[in-house]
Amino acid sequence: VDIRVSKTVARDETRIALHGRFDAHEIEHFNQVTQAIYNHLCLDLDGVPFIDSSGLSALVALYRQCGQRGLRLRIVRLQDPVWLILEITRLLPVLPIEQDTEYLHTQGTLV
Amino acid sequence: MNNQTSNHHDLEFHAAYEHGHYRIDEREVITRLWQTVVAQQPSAQALTKGYRWRSTTYATQRIGGDVVLIEHPWLLLADISGHDLTAAMLGCMLVAASRLALHHGDVVSTLEHALHHDLERTGRFCTLFAARFTPEGLLEYINLGHPPALVYRHQTNSFEKLEASAPPLGVGRGQRQSPQRTQLLPGDQLIVYSDGITEAQHPQMHDRFFGERGLIHAIQGSENLDTTLANIHNALEPWIVRDDVTVAVIQRT
Numbered sequence: 001v002d003i004r005v006s007k008t009v010a011r012d013e014t015r016i017a018l019h020g021r022f023d024a025h026e027i028e029h030f031n032q033v034t035q036a037i038y039n040h041l042c043l044d045l046d047g048v049p050f051i052d053s054s055g056l057s058a059l060v061a062l063y064r065q066c067g068q069r070g071l072r073l074r075i076v077r078l079q080d081p082v083w084l085i086l087e088i089t090r091l092l093p094v095l096p097i098e099q100d101t102e103y104l105h106t107q108g109t110l111v
Numbered sequence: 112m113n114n115q116t117s118n119h120h121d122l123e124f125h126a127a128y129e130h131g132h133y134r135i136d137e138r139e140v141i142t143r144l145w146q147t148v149v150a151q152q153p154s155a156q157a158l159t160k161g162y163r164w165r166s167t168t169y170a171t172q173r174i175g176g177d178v179v180l181i182e183h184p185w186l187l188l189a190d191i192s193g194h195d196l197t198a199a200m201l202g203c204m205l206v207a208a209s210r211l212a213l214h215h216g217d218v219v220s221t222l223e224h225a226l227h228h229d230l231e232r233t234g235r236f237c238t239l240f241a242a243r244f245t246p247e248g249l250l251e252y253i254n255l256g257h258p259p260a261l262v263y264r265h266q267t268n269s270f271e272k273l274e275a276s277a278p279p280l281g282v283g284r285g286q287r288q289s290p291q292r293t294q295l296l297p298g299d300q301l302i303v304y305s306d307g308i309t310e311a312q313h314p315q316m317h318d319r320f321f322g323e324r325g326l327i328h329a330i331q332g333s334e335n336l337d338t339t340l341a342n343i344h345n346a347l348e349p350w351i352v353r354d355d356v357t358v359a360v361i362q363r364t
Contacts, residue, residue: 023353024193049318052310052354053176053238057192060282061234081320089238089256090278 003033013040013072019047024054034062041066044100046077051085063095076100138196145174145199148206156181158361159244165336166359167344169307174199175355177305178206182213188303188359189239190257197233204229205237213241219253223284230281237280240273240303248295248363255279259323260303262293263330263339270327273301295363300336302326303361307354308343314351321350336360 003026004017014037022030022045034041043059045051051059059075066073075097078086086092150168158164158181166179166188176191176198187209191198204226212221218241230236238257242250254260256279259272276288295301308326313319329346333339339360347356 024195027193050310050320053190053192053236053306057234057236057281060236064231088258088275090275091256091282094278094283 003030005033005037008042013042013074015042015044017044017047021050021052022048022055022058023050023052027054027058030058035065038069038071040072041074042100043073043075044077045075045079045082048082049079051082053089056085056089056091059095060091072096074098074100141196141199142174144203149178149199149202150175157183158186159184159246161246161248162244162361162363163336164359164361165340166357167340168355168357169352170194170355171307171353176202177307177355177357178202178209179357179359180206180209180213182210184245185213185218185241185243186303186359186361187213187218187239187241188257188305188357189237190305190355190357191230191237192235194355197235201226201230201233201235201237219255222280226280227284236278236282238275238306239280242301242303242361243290244295244361244363248297248299250293250295250301251290252293253290256282258304258306258309260301261323261327261330262295263300263302263333264296265298265300265334266296268331270330297363298334299363300330300333300339301361302330302339302343303359305355305357307352307356308347308358310354311347311350311352311356314349321347325350336362 006015008015063073073096075095077100078097164186168177168179172194175194178189180187189205191201191205208222208225212218215221239255240257240260242252244250252273254273254275255277256275259274262271262273271293276291309320309322311321325346329342330339333342340358343358
């Protein structure tokens with residue numbers, strides 16, 4: 001997975017955009033990137049077509065860590081297969097998934 | 112001076128060797144422990160009278176996160192996230208805790224009490240499907256974040272999905288619901304599996320997955336659990352499997 005980090009100033013948060021399969025092989029890299037950020041986080045999954053249980057547990061762990069550090073986490077722009085896996089595992093209500101209206105506005109694709 | 116340098120290098124070498132040596136041994140010990148405690152569950156263990164069962168596991172590495180356990184009248188299939196040493200050690204803990212939980216019958220609260228904090232602290236979770244069978248065909252089940260188990264009714268060639276009612280163990284403690292129920296008629300099969308099957312990738316089109324649809328297609332027409340397992344195995348063969356694969360089939364006779 002290709003992890004891109006960019007900072008969105010408006011909401012005082014760091015946006016992390018993931019691209020590619022998010023599975024067991026990518027967790028170490030993902031954890032290194034996220035643990036080095038001491039800011040509110042926005043995790044953009046628009047480029048992730050697939051996530052396995054290791055990826056899901058990394059999201060749960062990140063959410064927990066953010067809470068412990070007093071940071072806000074938003075997970076945005078899920079592709080349908082990722083949404084489906086979260087639904088099957090009953091993790092949708094557990095994770096902070098939001099519709100990223102601000103991003104959609106700036107992209108001009110809000111309908 | 113030369114002797115001192117030589118001794119210094121010798122010490123460094125021995126320290127490094129021993130460090131590496133012990134690391135290798137520790138990994139080997141944990142691997143063997145996992146293979147004994149988790150992977151080599153007795154295959155002839157009896158389930159409730161009036162049922163046959165078989166399971167098959169394929170680990171993508173020497174250790175894995177899938178656990179199958181029979182503790183009459185229960186069957187449990189669980190999947191701990193990851194397939195590394197941490198998953199293997201948690202798998203051993205899960206087997207021990209599950210035996211107690213299934214023996215006492217209060218499965219979810221016992222497992223949560225035993226494992227929730229350790230799963231949380233290690234950044235893992237555990238999906239789980241546990242089912243209890245009565246001789247009269249009543250199936251009582253708990254599904255925590257696990258892929259839907261399938262009841263295949265051969266007489267009508269139809270499927271019933273036994274979906275999760277709560278998130279996996281290690282996430283959202285205390286959100287559990289009561290066990291759910293369905294009825295198995297003679298000849299009906301229950302197919303419980305880990306996500307390694309549904310997540311198998313098409314060899315050419317990498318955005319295509321075997322999925323629940325592939326599994327249902329493979330099972331349709333299977334008269335008994337042996338043909339069901341063989342059909343799943345054959346259907347899956349050309350696909351790329353990246354995660355541990357476990358299937359358990361239970362048939363009411």
